[in-house]
Amino acid sequence: MKLFTYKINKISLALLLVLFVSSCSEDFLERPPEDSYSDDEFYYTDEQVESRITPLYFKPWWGMFNTPFWVMTEVASGDMFNYSHTPFIQFSVTSSNSNLDDTWGSLYSVVAQSNEIINNLDDKVDASVSQDVINAVKGEAYFMRAVAYFYLVRFWKEVPIIENANDYIYSPQVYKNHEEDIYTLIETDLEKAIALLPEKVRGADFENNARVSVGSAKAMLAKVYLSEAKYTDAKTMAAEVINSGEFQLLDNYADLFLTENDNNQESIFSIQWCISTDYGSGNQSNIANSAAGYGLSNIGDWNVFGPSQDILDIYPTGDDREIENIMIPGHTYENLYTSDGEQFTVPDDISAATSGSAIKKYVVGGQDEYDTWGMTSNNTYIMRYADVLLIYAEASMAGAGSTTDATALAYFNQVRARAGLVDLPTLTNEILLQERRREFAFEGEYWFDLQRLLSENELLTLLSNQNRGDQNYEQYYTATAEDLVYPIPSNESASNPLLLEDAVSYDFPN
Structure with missing residues (x-):
């Protein structure tokens, strides 16, 4: 059973006019939130405020998870195969590829809807609404925006930071921002989410596990730190999540993917x-x-x-x-x-x-x-507890390529033990990469794991030596460094030519 009642109102013209300027352009700044509430909505009860966040748990993500997510991660990494998406098999993706456009639009729709809550919710609630509820919903919005930007920065490296669409009403064309600035925003958003979200322990009552918590934000922040090679921070944050007792591995791997086990105690964040x-x-x-x-x-x-x-x-x-x-x-x-x-x-x-x-x-x-x-x-998992255990293990290597740290091995071997495998006495980058591939196959992790755990030369060699054909014909293609970062979708750069210019530093508000 789902936690939420999916009762969704269509977007109103008022919201389009107030938030997204004057036209129906495909530019992401003007892309309307899907299945959202009117900007004129006023909230008199806790339930009304809580329902405001509901669409962000599923609808705007669909543009990416419809097909593009598999194509841009699993087909590109060499885990999936399909002749309809040969550019991602052959390393020939161009800016006109519709999968890029759909993913960009989907993620910026999440950003837009999150921004509307972050910037406007406080002014739209009656005094009778619980402050704890307001805080939780804003925390969820910060979390969603952080996750959307985490995908954006890993796919494109440099993208525009948009914290409030109203700031661009009179100047809708914007530059990309530097990768380090985007990571700063992601970290800040997750820190705010940690401060605002409630704590919980996820047990057998799966119905109460759907919404994200302090533990969800800490787990995601550990993953972000790892992507930045901030190993000490990643290890510390992962340890906090592990020691909190909020999450645990489901006993049987097969049970993870049954509808009846949606929002189980291993789920950190899932699309509902x-x-x-x-x-x-x-x-x-x-x-x-x-x-x-x-x-x-x-x-x-x-x-x-x-x-x-x-x-x-x-x-x-x-x-x-x-x-x-x-x-x-x-x-x-x-x-x-x-x-x-x-x-x-x-x-x-x-x-x-x-x-x-x-x-x-x-x-x-x-x-x-x-x-x-x-x-x-x-549900579709965005993150689950097995990832936290492996994040701790990877962070313990601290970029050295191996470890015999007892705690790191204990967490690593918990994941193997559930799969029916014996414990290993040491851990290396190669072993970890293979274990993550086995554990998270077809969950969109391998493309990012390859780029994080291998040097550029190692990664290009691996991709170029993969059999990327079908059962009848072996096929090999040479990958280059340019293939590791997707081009800005041409529909977006046509509306906003500044996206093709060099990235600029983001001026964070004080």
Whole structure:
């Protein structure tokens, strides 16, 4: 069951006029929030204020998670395969690629909606509304904005910082800002979220776990610090999250991806998809990850993504994660049923996207609830507790490439133990990178892990030596440094040519 009641009002003309100037341009400064409340809305109760944050838990993220997220992370990194997205296989992505445009627009929609709450909520609440509720909602907005910018900076390195769209009414074209300034904003937003959000302990009552907490913000900040190579800060923050007892590993890896276990005690932040008559509210993994053609969905054959040839042999014997991430021919899944109610056994000839296999993760089957388009309500993880344990382990290496630190190994081996693997006595960058790939396959982490854990030369060599073809044809392509940062979407630079100029320093308000 979801925590939220998804009761959404369409955006009003007043909000467009007040927040986003005068036209319906595709420029991100003028892109209206989707499924938001009117800027004229006034809140008289705690429930009304809490409902204001609800859309930010799912709707504006859909533009990225519809397809582009897999393409820009999993296909690009060599974990997924699909002939429809060959530029990301062949390292030939251009600024006109629609996946870039959709992701940019989705993330700046999150920024815009977060900004509206951060900048305007205090002036729109009745005196009877609890200050704790106001603080929590503002904390959630700071958290959402930080996460959106965390994706933006890792995809594009330099992007514009927009804290308040009203600041640009008379000058809507803006420069990109430096990468270090964007990280400063992200850190500051998460620190504010930590100060405003409530503490909680996540137990078996999953219904109460959907909204982010102090622990969620600290966990995300640890991840941000790690991306900046601030190892001491990352280790300290990860330790705070671990020692808080808020989160814990779910006993069974397979249980993580069942709809009934949405918002379990391992979930730090998840997109709260829902079944709706409104297109773009649900999780389309059940159809996009090769399930539709095998009776696991309510629509026809739509085998979009398959596993890459490169990922098919990464799991050692006995690793429980393999069958939950990749469909193995002949395996019968205990919790996966076809639309006809038959327990699903993977056919011997399964071959999503001519891969010779198929993706299992996030596929929930034909007995789950779904909408007209085959989308389901199972959550998408943005971060889960296994990541925190591995962040601590990585930060303990402090860039040295290895560690025998007992605490770091204990946390690292907790993740392995759940997968049915024996403890390792030492940890290296190579071992950690492989373990993260196995644990977070098809969750969008590998592209970022590669760039963080490998030198540029090591990364380019790895990408260039991957078999990026299908089961019939090996394909290899040479990656260059330019392929590691995506180009600014051409639709955005056409509206705002300053995006093609050199980045400038951001003038943070005092």
